[in-house]
Amino acid sequence: MDYTEIADQVVELLKPILAASPGAAASPGAAASAAGTALWDWIKSRFTRPAAVEAVREVEQNPAGDANWEVLKLQIRKALEDDEVFRKELLKILPKKGPGTR
Numbered sequence: 001m002d003y004t005e006i007a008d009q010v011v012e013l014l015k016p017i018l019a020a021s022p023g024a025a026a027s028p029g030a031a032a033s034a035a036g037t038a039l040w041d042w043i044k045s046r047f048t049r050p051a052a053v054e055a056v057r058e059v060e061q062n063p064a065g066d067a068n069w070e071v072l073k074l075q076i077r078k079a080l081e082d083d084e085v086f087r088k089e090l091l092k093i094l095p096k097k098g099p100g101t102r
Helices: 003-019 022-026 030-046 050-061 066-082 084-093
Strands: none
Touching: 003 030, 003 050, 003 066, 003 084, 030 084, 050 066, 066 084
């Protein structure tokens, strides 16, 4: 299991959600948006380490900052490596790879 690849997938799912305009939920991708929002809320609720909480805060404040996403990706990867419960739950809720996903 490649934790870096999983973290990449999570970030790619989250980027459009955090960068979306307020009216984006009404778009044709509303189901994907809802799933991404649920994933974001889940991650925020699981991150308790100061560095992880800070990574979430930085992404929320500046979702256009690529460095912020890289730090968040690192925190997701660390959580996957260090926390078996986090890993199992994330793998259950993460959409399965399919056409159009990396």
